Amino acid sequence: MADHATPNLPARDFDATAEFYGALGFETGWRDDGWMILERGELMLEFFPYPDLDPFSSSFSCCLRLDAIDPLYAAAVSAGVPEARTGHPRLHPATVEASGMRIAYLIDPDGTLLRLVENRD
Structure with a gap:
C-alpha cells in the first residue's frame, strides 16, 4: 500500500452521516x-462522534484530491445537494482558481468543508 492520509472529520450522528x-x-x-470509516473507491473518510458540533461555526475541512471531480460532484447533485451560498449541505461549482487548480466545494450536513481538488497531469 502506498503512503496516504485520511481526513478525520466530525459527525453529529453516524447514521445521518x-x-x-x-x-x-x-x-x-x-x-x-x-x-466510522466510509469508502468510495480509493477515497477514505474517517469520522469521530461530535454530537454537540454547531455546523454553522464548524471550522473542519479537508481536501479530496481527485483525478476527476465531476463524477463525485454529479453524485452530490443527483443526491439532491443544492448549489447554494448558504445552508448545510451545499455545493459550489468547480472553477479554475488563481492557483490554476480546478476546485469545487462540498459542505456536508455537519458544516465540514470538503475541497474537491482535481489532480493535475
Missing part, C-alpha cells in the same frame, strides 16, 4: 460507537 455520504457513493468500511 452514513446516509448522506452513502448517497454520494460511499460505503461503510468500519463502524463502532466511537469511529
